[in-house]
Amino acid sequence: MDEEAMADALRWLAEEGVTRVGDDEWTDGRTPGERITGSDVAVRFADLVFTDERLAPEGQLRLAFGLLDLLDAYWVTCEMGTAFADPDFGLPAEGLWNGYRQRLEAPGIGAAVTYSLWVDWFEDRRTSAEAFDQVLGRDVARLRAGAPEALLRRAARVLECSGPVPWEVKERSYRAAARLPELHPALFKGLLDGYTAVYGDLDPAAALALLTSLSLPPDTEHLTALRTVLTAGHRNHRHSPHAWRAACAGASGSVPDRPPA
Template sequence: MQAEEAARRWLAEQGVRQVRDGWVSDEKPEALLTANQVAHSWAGDVFAEDLSAAEQVRLAFGLLDLLDEYWVTCEIRFANESTEDPLPADVLWDGYRRRLEADRDAAAVTYSLWVDWFEDHTTSPTAFAEVLGNDIDQVVAQRSEALLRRARRVLECSGPVPWTVKEPTYHTAMRLPALNSAVFHGLLASFHDVYGDLEPAAALAILIRLDLPTNTPHRAELHHVLAARHKNHYRSPGAWDDAVRS
């Protein structure tokens, strides 16, 4: 909430304030703005502020908390990829981890991980390690609700992460029954995502060991395609239909 309130104050300094049905600016007070319009118009300006890079990142995450718009995460990544120094990694990834652990909707954060950080194989190893891989042992040992929430969210959107990067984390996560369903959804995404990545034999070995309800949707189909050594839905477009009919 502290970061969110700081972002609200910053927007007010820009002449932008929240009203009952949206947002308005002092420049055009008669025009009602959506949170998405506010994000597109002002989020990038955070990184032009006379603040340290760490303070800029924290302010940007505060805007994300306030607006709940994926575009804010785009501006964060644009700033990280600028020709100048990248953003401080400790602050950047702490911002992601905190929001993945929060007991509130995290769709903008998980979508950002999935389509921006995880689909890009130049960034996915680092991103996956920072949001889960580096501390999966701690997650399994401590089992706090916040850590489990983060783990579930990351595992479920981890389809595009290279198999060699995520496989050790899957193996550790599956030791905890509370994460077995999330590992399953990670495997499912690894097969179905356009950029999904898995090794069929290794993925099948994990699937067989997962403690899942017998009526888990798509479990049988996934077992079928992996046993047939298919790596990805888009590389074998008829394989899933064959599994459904079998």
Template sequence: MTEQLAERARHWLAECGITETPAGWTEAEAPGRLLTANEVAHGWTAEVFADDSLDADGQLELAFGLLDLLDDYWVTCEIRFADRGPDGPLPPTTLWAGYRRRLEAERDAEAVTYSLWVDWFEDRTTAGTAFAEVLGLDLDRIVATGGPAPLLRRAGRVLACSGPVPWPVKRRAYATALRLPALHEPLFQGLLTSYHDLYGDLEPTAALALLTRLDLPPDTPHLHELRTVLTAGHRHHSTDPQAWDAATRAPAPRSAAR
């Protein structure tokens, strides 16, 4: 599916005079100048949503095709602009199915997870819906079945970047993920970014209860520090930066792994 959308996007760009060569992207109006994927994303993604030959679902699928083709975060920015803009919202079924599909793929999903993290999750008006659509609504099923691999990839990727999601929104999902050891490491990353991210959110007592039940290697980076600050009741790095520094300097007890 993603390969087909990428080829559709490639064809659409070619109709606009943008073609890919071994050296880079070129534009028919300036064939001697090479364009980066980021320049193509900036120059043409918005045009997808102005293409009157496509309905809203078709525009969104073409935009996801550009994301598959260019692998550039800016494409996700334009998708969000279109969803939140005067002509939005975009068709939600197509929007969130597109995110889930790319979170499940074997290929690198950094552009998608970064989009979730800094755009959808950091915005309190969209965090709840976005988190539910990419993970919360079906995490029980993923944990109950123990997979398959694509669903585990999606769950792990979302948990790892979920720090900015408000604690009341993600609390149940975190507790559910605890039941599947394969998700313990990304769940730890979610707890860690919940503490450190600028918009991170957690409840110290509940987060500590989760942390103490994670099956992690004793030498997991920052495990001791996070346990220390949560035990002391700190909610966020910004409220007392010295607390983390002190925890870093303090020797970890031999039993810190459990």
């Protein structure tokens, strides 16, 4: 989180008549006595950041990220993505991805950051390759023993939500992560999501080879089931919906209602 950007966002909201009055309680000055949540604030005001003519595009992005840090509201990322996709706004790509990288490396992170990567950037095949490269792929050569803690935090968070990224885009980063035991739990989550998520993507043989190389507790949830479906050559739950249920039943004796989210 960027404390200075958060303070700027708080001041900007005050100029718009919005003030914080409690824990996730705000008032926007429109209805006396009304209390709204941070998500409400985002829905009502986040789009105004990108029409604030007092700020250059770089300043608008910085303010938007400050608002995201302050509210941890997914809607802020939606407005950022909409404005970024419109060339009329002129938002700089480097500013957008620097903002994401900075938050992915921080000790604490809001849930909206990784959720937006997953559903808005990684699930969309028009943006997934560029987004993954910007937040992790371009730094794959730095994923080695002795890598900075901040980079490892970023890598772990990206790997965990990388299931929808096309296999050919993420495989090199996955292989690099497999060489670092501290990234094995995150890589396992990425592989699992690559199989169970609706838009997940993986190559069964290559994914199985990586899975076999990971140092994980043998009782890791879904480990045996994932190994079973990959060994059978299944690429994704949506293509073989009964395979996952059968694998889970064989591993634990119980059948889940649905694959893990």
